[in-house]
Amino acid sequence: MCGILIALSRKPLDRAHFDAARDTMIHRGPDAQQSVFLEADTVGLGHTRLSIIDLSNRANQPMQDGNLWVTYNGEIYNFPQLREELELAGCQFKTNSDTEVLLHGYRVWEESLCERLLGMFAFAVYDADTGCALLGRDHFGQKPLYYADLGDVFIAASEIKAIKACAGRGFALRKESVVDAMIQDFVAEPRTWFEDINVVPAGHQMRIERTESGSIRSAISNYWTFTPDANPQPITQGEALEQLGVELREATSSHMLADVEVGSFLSGGIDSTCITTLASELLDTSIQTFSIGFGGNDELPAARQTAARICADHHEDNLGEGDFQYFKDRALAVFDHPFADTSLVPTEHVSRLAARKVKVVLTGDGGDEVFGGYSYGRYLAPRLGPSPLLVPTVSGLRSSANFWWDALLFSALGSERWGRVTKDRIVNSRRLSVRRRSILAPELLQSIDGYDPSWAHRQHSIDALDPFRKAQWIGIKVALASRMLVKVDRASMAHSLETRAPFLSPRLAEFALSLPRPVTNPTPDWYKSLLRQWLDGRIDSSVLNANKRGFDLPKEWSSLDQASLAGGEELLPNCVSAALIRPMGWHRLRRAPRLLWYFTQIERALDTGMFAA
Template sequence: MCGIAGAISFSAGQGSEDAVRKMNARQKLRGPDDEGLNLFGHAALGQRRLSIIDLSSDGHQPMSLGGLHITFNGEIYNFEEIKKELVLRGHAFKTKTDTEVILAAYKEWGKESFSRLRGMFALALYDSEKEELILARDRYGIKPLYYAKIGEGLVFASTVAAIKESGLVEPNEDEEAKIGFLLFGSVPLPKTTFKEIRAVRAGHYLSFSKNGTEEVKYYDSLAPFLNKISPTKKEAVSRLRELLEESVRLHLISDAPLGVFLSGGIDSSVLAILAAGQRKEPLDTLSIDFKEQKFSEKRYREGVVAQIKSRHKEYLVGKEDFGAEKENILAAMDQPTIDGVNTYFVSRAAKEAGLKVVLSGLGSDEIFMGYHYFGRAALFRFLQKLPLAFKWPLKIFSRRNGWAKLIYLYRGRGLMNFYLSLRGLFSPAEIAEILKINESSVWDYVAKLEDSLPAKLASLHPADALSWLEVNFYMANQLLKDTDFMSMRHSIEARVPFLDHVLVEYLSSLPVSLKLSSRPKELLISAMEEELPREVWDRPKMGFTFPMAEWLGVGRWAKAWAQIISATFYKKNEKP
């Protein structure tokens, strides 16, 4: 885990080296162990390093191989496997790093090499001979990467704040981003709060040279949903167990202290049990507990801790802790979000426990259909497709307190309206009132989001369509962004074994009948039933829920917190 930055310019006088130095300084917490900055012709590449694999100076970046130069953030879990293949093809290696393997793989296979990488990554690779800069991002957007065009050049970094700090961009607020934040509780990528700064899309690479800019999709997350397989439940459970064990094994690769965040829910318990089974030494686990006891999952995780005999640490958090850390939490937000408070505190706990790497259960609910509203998906889609003359009750109910999102089902038949009826934060009327704009502007933006969706998405079962939307919107735009910048605030690398693409693809290819049942996460529980304590899964779902309503002193905390964040964040962005 690191912070990367760089700039390229084909015109004189744009100060790339000084700009990258400023961006490195802004991203110091992302990589406190080492700093690098090198000039390569038209390009300047920089990095702040958090040493995880090969802790020696051999891992210093930027790293070069002939005329290829790289700055890289992330972890490639199959780098040893790729390395063996490259050695057979005549490549020699000087270090034990995955970074050097990426360089050699690119030299061997070019841009096709990105599809061979199994892990999380955001990288910039400069080819001195071709005078071409490549920015590439992993399949699901686990690692962030932003860029802005500057005259005849381009600037990039791991954070929006770093690009702003570079001095190469004069940012202007994107009004549609404000709408997006109030629609979802986060800004939908590739937008950011600034018009000039955009994100490299998940599963894409961007090429920049004198010939222009091209963004290319190298991975299609929809494809597995469209290519269904039909195993028996027994076969699916068996294969799922294999993939879970493999993913956890790969995610345990680390030369730095590693642990598992254990909340007491199904997902973190599964990871802790599997991780403990693959380690010779006792596993480190850590938990956040609350002074507000109704939110505590302590009694559920105690059984797991006793079973795996982990070295467990608990950290107590209450309203006064939130009050004391509130400004730091807001300052850590690279982009506005209503989530991330949980990750902030658990990452702080990991830092205090002496860990550098923590495994998280993020992503499980999206791929195993764990959220309660997956069960409503088919009904909501049916209601949405009714002729308008039969949908008038939806309009009437949308005027009642707590039912405002039903207006999405009434107003449109598209999948974005369907998704917002289940996942949306504010209704268009509420957003218009908050931002003092016409409601039509909100609906226009919703229509743009609809147009951005792949056409074949509509052919899926509503629950599968919802799963894809969750992965590509809520998870990509909110959960992963929050996890990254909140963990990096404490110089902690968060890993997400449930987002191993081999595992995600297998689940995506399964029929909905195997994934959606009366028992949430039926397949996951079945795959782990012998080891997973019954009290962990045979209870109402809590999720890793913080007592935000109590801390903020309001009932509908998400909307109240959103307005606090919106006001604070945009004030922070005001020009002096």
């Protein structure tokens, strides 16, 4: 894993300034930092390297082959096969790195390059002969790739902080992002929290070229064209289980490719247990595993049980409220924008633990999206969704009432008819409520009048799919790339740790997403039915049949103290001054700790000047 930076400018770049921007990402690549400047210094490519494959200096970047240069972040898991194919085409390699495959691959396949890659990646290839660049990002968006087209200069980088430093200017808050965060916990790609900074979407590539006038012209295209078939090909349960085993083993094996030791996160749930168990079978020595708890209702006992069964070299730690408060205060600097998923803290903590021992870990990320676990269960049957807590508030009572009403409807209508009734909920539930209109400032509401925060859900909604598979696909295309993978990348790279997610192998994911729902989940009794059947007998039954817990921390950790909430002082004065919320609007957030945390982060961001006026 690394950090990349590329700039194409009308005027010569200041080399020292460019290098300083590159080094804002030194945590992503502490092993080597280099830049090259081309075209009379109007083009700059920078790289910070975390060496994983071919540890020699020959594999440092930016890397050159004749007129081509590349700066790249990630891993190409099928690079040995691609290298063989390119050597047969006459290409001569100078290193053993996967990076060089991008250079020769671009020369041979040009803009079809991304279609051949299996891995997690964000790269920029620059052609000095044509003055054009190709930027590419992996299928699911595991690796970040932000960009800003500012007229006189085009900048792309792994992190927003590098773009801001390279541009030498601030960027204003995108007002719609405040609403996005309230409705869905994140800002959907390709938008960000900043005006004029966007993201190359997952599964897309961008071509950059100079016009005769010297301006920059860009075009984004979708190279990953897969979508789930509304009428999948028939397959028996036995055939699906057999093929699933093949895909799982191949995905895990390919993700073990490295010239350094590979460890594994082990949360205690079935996803990380599955991947860790498969990985341990591929090693001649004990795999190092890493778990985190928080002194209460966590999954450490299950993680210990699995670690003992596979004879792992197990490491664990406990997260306390002090650790939570410490990283919560650092979150803005790590993410470059407000981020209110409390699981970011244990993810950062377990990454810090693992980074003391290894450079690379496997994770179970993507298991819920690919196999339809946890919250996706609600689209099979109401009781498979997260159960509401009965709390004496209006929202709590409403949530409980909706849950039991759904349960009654499901019993009365049956699964198929209930699914047809509720098929649009994943989209329609994102609409702005009256309650939120009473929190936001009138000026903000007026400036975004007509804005639909569910636009991304509608864009990726496939009406022909059944509700369960429809929810899966929207989750993969929207929330996975925009929230969950952002969290994992930033939290791990803050400690120079590379995370790899075998469940997000394109071939495995496409196989699972192409199966009929009656095969993946034949009854509404349990979610992830196909994966659980395959794991039956391979992992402990107590782990296999346990309810999912995740990284849900005690809610009181993320809440403000009661004295502050009971006081009459304005807790969010910067938000009020910026016309984001009404005066004392935070009063309506007192029983919504997640939203209140979001606004305290926005308050802090405004106070530190993260957003330009």
